[in-house]
Amino acid sequence: MQDRQQRGRVGRWARRAGVALLVLVGLVLAASGAYLGWDRLDPVRLDVPRPGFDVDAAGVRTHVEHWPAARPSGRPPLVLVPGFAESTYVWSRVAPLLAADRDVYAYDVRGYGFTDRVPPYDLAADTDQLAGLIAALRLDRPVVVGHSSGVAIALSQALRDPASVAGVVAANGDGTPYFGDDRTSSGGGARWLLLPPVAPAIVTAVVRHRAPIRAIVARQCGPGCPTDDAAIDRWRAPFLEPGGVDALVAIGRRPLIGLTDAQETQVAVPTAVLFSSEDGSFTRPQAQATAARLRTDRVAELSGARHLALLGEPERFAAALVPLLDGIAPTVP
Template identity: 70%
Template sequence: MRRRVLRWLRRTGIALVVVVLVVLSLAGLYLAWDDLAPVHVSTTVPGYTVDAAGVATHVEHWPAVHPSGQPPLVLVPGFAESTYVFSRLAPRLAADRDVYAYDVRGYGFTAHQEPYTLASDTDQLAGLLAALHLTRPIVVGHSLGAAIALSLALRDPGAVTGVVAANGDGTPYFGNDRTAAGGGGGVLRSLVTLPPLGPAVVTGVVRHRDPIRNLVASQCGPGCPTDDRAVDRWRAPFLAPGGVTALLAIGRQPLIGLTDDQERQVRVPTAVISSSEDTSFDHTQAVATAARLHTTLVADLPGARHLALLGEPDRFAAALRPQLTELASGVNPQR
């Protein structure tokens, strides 16, 4: 009996090794084929490049239609996002103030330049404000971008007039005790994202429009553009040289973010926006975030999803404008 078990285990082990070798070989062959037949997307990317703390950073600028002396806005995209996520919202906010958006290092059309850490991302944002000669803007961080915006506010309160955490609380911690790091860093995730398997899977996804279209639609709702041109704006950064490699390098690490205690130490005026159908950041989480940030400025968009700023830009802008007015007043509405 023991011999049978050992023989079965040996055969099973050999079979598993063979399967792994076959999968890795196929992944390697797929990447080799992709190198020979890469996908090229024809998409116009507006904006320009500036040096932000040593990082070649892609920036878009929407000048104020009717300048009013209001603080400029700087928009920070979240995980795997680019300036495109603000493309419908920014023109609506530029009615009375200058609006800027940029690609965080490793994403979009900014340099794929490590290290991909919160400290480095904060350096980039501070460098961007210096490069653009912006004095105390209001920074709106979407999703994980909220972590970068709040990190700068914590590090240098005088650099910003206020911060809006939109569809994200700026922390990577979950669970009842708020100490479990969210995403990245685990052994399984590290193995899955390593070459050649990780690059082959992600490359296979971004080579085709439909997976991206379905993912965007699920996070955005019926108002989101999902035509081929819009989908290509999402795909283009990852199809550029180094795009997939950078995404996987970021994915192997824990999510960037502040701790709850660090958020409680933020003393600049803040505001929070959530969407009721956002599975990653709902109204309950928004209220908890506002409590840590000592603010009463909380807005919720009923029926909206994570990418409401792209799918429902009019509603999002209508919720954001009163918050911007309050933040510009210089008084932090505290509980």
């Protein structure tokens, strides 16, 4: 009898907890939907500088910035590929330094920055865009420098069409999304992003305000990074454009882009690796392993620097990168 009573009480509490959970989920969904509705009625739009121009890159209207060589030297041009949630802005402080003796181009990867948000958001489509960009700009075998997840796009282009590039630099990224002891299982997208409209509401709330973006940038960039309101607005502005949050959520739901270890060993063009000692996402052992897969001894370390050293310490980043570039392709044949 006591056991039946105990089970009855447990069952009643379980039903009540279930009802409470359903009510809570319903409230969260309703609040998220209401927040997104309010955002559509009162959107934040930022008037920030948009230097550069647009080109059609494999059917994607692509935003590009160009820094002409101050003293043309015959060296191949550079194409700079931003990483996850980045835009050409991330290259804006270091690119003029790199353009001392060569043309430099940076572009917004599909889904980010001021490029059109055109799915699918996968490595094949991103590689199509890079190939289309090189063709549209009529670039003769540029060196491609990828940052963070942009390394995957740069290496993918080199693997697909080695004759199209003179070489690749992997900066603060190894070009793979793979995990596990054998690094053959792909990482999945963020599970919480699967629940609409909660994910878009959370991301919208973050990008509508400077404080969370400022905190993220400061943590990834270090003390030398611009974190004034104007700089933080350069980060926020693309995501506040129509469709910006939806594209970011869609990208986050997918597995990370990248090559397998085995594919990287097949890259035949000259390569180099640049890493920051305080970058938790691309450590010294990971950089050494990447260099081994790519069969390169061109490796440079930025001591004390973080993931966004290209923005926070542009002079040091350029000083470390230029010798790698000269080692890959000193002049146009």
